[in-house]
Amino acid sequence: MRSVIDILDLSTEELESLMATALDIVARPDDYADACRRKKLATLFFEPSTRTRMSFEAAMYELGGHVISMSSAASSSAAKGESVADTAKVVSCYADIIAIRHPKEGAALVAAENADVPVINAGDGGHCHPTQTLADLLTIRREKGSFEGLTVGLCGDLKFGRTVHSLINALSRYRDVRFVLISPEELKVPSYVKRDVLKKQGIPYQQTTSLEDAIPELDILYMTRVQRERFFNEEDYLRLKDSYILTPDKLRRAKADMSILHPLPRVNEISVAIDADPRACYFKQVLNGKYMRMALILMLLKEAGTI
Amino acid sequence: MNIDSIQNGVVIDHITAGNGMRLYQLLGLDSLDVSVAIIKNVVSRKMGKKDIIKIDADIPVDFQVIGYVDPGATLNIIRDGQLVSKQAVEMPDRLVGVIRCYNPRCITSTEQELKQIFKLTDREKRVYRCIYCETAAK
Numbered sequence: 001m002r003s004v005i006d007i008l009d010l011s012t013e014e015l016e017s018l019m020a021t022a023l024d025i026v027a028r029p030d031d032y033a034d035a036c037r038r039k040k041l042a043t044l045f046f047e048p049s050t051r052t053r054m055s056f057e058a059a060m061y062e063l064g065g066h067v068i069s070m071s072s073a074a075s076s077s078a079a080k081g082e083s084v085a086d087t088a089k090v091v092s093c094y095a096d097i098i099a100i101r102h103p104k105e106g107a108a109l110v111a112a113e114n115a116d117v118p119v120i121n122a123g124d125g126g127h128c129h130p131t132q133t134l135a136d137l138l139t140i141r142r143e144k145g146s147f148e149g150l151t152v153g154l155c156g157d158l159k160f161g162r163t164v165h166s167l168i169n170a171l172s173r174y175r176d177v178r179f180v181l182i183s184p185e186e187l188k189v190p191s192y193v194k195r196d197v198l199k200k201q202g203i204p205y206q207q208t209t210s211l212e213d214a215i216p217e218l219d220i221l222y223m224t225r226v227q228r229e230r231f232f233n234e235e236d237y238l239r240l241k242d243s244y245i246l247t248p249d250k251l252r253r254a255k256a257d258m259s260i261l262h263p264l265p266r267v268n269e270i271s272v273a274i275d276a277d278p279r280a281c282y283f284k285q286v287l288n289g290k291y292m293r294m295a296l297i298l299m300l301l302k303e304a305g306t307i
Numbered sequence: 308m309n310i311d312s313i314q315n316g317v318v319i320d321h322i323t324a325g326n327g328m329r330l331y332q333l334l335g336l337d338s339l340d341v342s343v344a345i346i347k348n349v350v351s352r353k354m355g356k357k358d359i360i361k362i363d364a365d366i367p368v369d370f371q372v373i374g375y376v377d378p379g380a381t382l383n384i385i386r387d388g389q390l391v392s393k394q395a396v397e398m399p400d401r402l403v404g405v406i407r408c409y410n411p412r413c414i415t416s417t418e419q420e421l422k423q424i425f426k427l428t429d430r431e432k433r434v435y436r437c438i439y440c441e442t443a444a445k
Contacts, residue, residue, distance in 0.1 A: 083418050083420065084414065084418060085418070085421075102414070103412075104412060104413065104414040104416070104417060104418075105410065105412050105413050105414060105439060105440035105441075105442075106413055106414040106415065106437070106438070106439020106440045107414045107439075109414075109438065109439055110414055110418070110421065110439065124414075125412050125440075126412060127412075127440055127441065192443070196428075196429075
């Protein structure tokens with residue numbers, strides 16, 4: 001049974017096909033309004049994430065399907081000690097497709113190995129979050145028309161930020177993409193990502209601690225939040241959380257057509273004053289996420305022979 | 308130093324000097340009720356120094372463990388005092404139930420019944436990663 005746990009589970013052709021479907025949904029939503037009629041998506045969210053969960057739910061409803069879910073992890077069978085494997089087997093009996101979010105890394109793979117229906121990873125701890133990357137890709141595609149030749153700045157928590165690693169993996173497949181990695185020393189991109197992805201494929205990148213210095217050359221600025229839940233130590237979190245804040249003043253040096261992305265939720269790393277700037281794309285990204293989740297649900301249900 | 312030759316059993320030869328004890332532990336040889344000899348720092352023409360493990364019983368030996376600890380080792384099977392097979396051991400693509408993931412955020416840290424599975428991700432550098440969280444084995 002085909003599942004999507006990591007962005008690497010999707011080939012470049014599949015990414016292109018998903019983006020094409022998403023754009024077709026945008027253009028002709030009525031054609032998809034009954035595509036998943038009488039089919040059910042189960043959302044298994046073992047940690048809070050209102051936005052991703054609502055995005056999946058909205059996606060399934062717009063495809064004419066239904067959604068079943070548990071009200072919270074605290075009230076679920078997991079709280080009674082049920083394993084992820086057992087939960088996946090049980091929920092397979094009720095649903096045609098599962099979207100799972102879990103605080104432990106690898107939980108989505110365990111679910112996929114045990115479910116009889118396709119599983120979509122909606123985030124497994126700090127590990128993978130492929131549908132966020134799909135949202136990022138569609139946003140860049142819609143804003144820039146192409147990925148080729150772009151200079152992409154990634155800013156903030158590049159160590160624990162799973163969206164950053166996935167985006168690097170996905171964009172590395174396209175020609176002439178260049179990365180500028182902007183972070184404090186403590187939150188730099190892990191060496192294995194640089195070694196296994198960037199250096200291995202000869203992709204140019206530079207590392208800097210200064211957002212001001214890097215911003216003039218960027219086509220894309222991908223901001224991230226320094227997440228409290230990724231730290232074991234509160235002191236480290238408090239010291240680093242305000243490292244990089246995008247303000248109108250810093251934005252003055254950016255290109256007129258630079259696109260600002262952020263996986264949201266933001267805390268304070270993008271000043272609210274920037275929301276009105278035409279370069280701010282993070283709310284469009286949310287909408288694009290829903291379209292890509294619709295495209296992914298369609299792809300997996302078709303492959304499973306369910307629709 | 309004299310170690311009796313064995314009649315029926317297994318000899319793991321060409322172990323990189325210093326790896327013998329680790330192999331002994333990972334193969335679970337300490338729990339066997341048979342004669343086992345670990346010979347350390349034996350002079351070797353090819354390797355300079357090497358370790359050897361002799362097991363005086365015809366038991367199945369986990370190839371993946373030997374391949375993980377020491378892909379240069381050889382496995383010799385002895386029957387009736389004669390060498391009946393000699394195999395070079397290669398690095399396995401997957402390791403099942405040999406080592407544990409130490410990442411406290413990994414699902415295997417809370418769901419203990421899950422098998423510990425690692426895959427070889429870099430043959431040259433001998434890097435194995437947990438299939439669940441992708442943390443490299445130490």
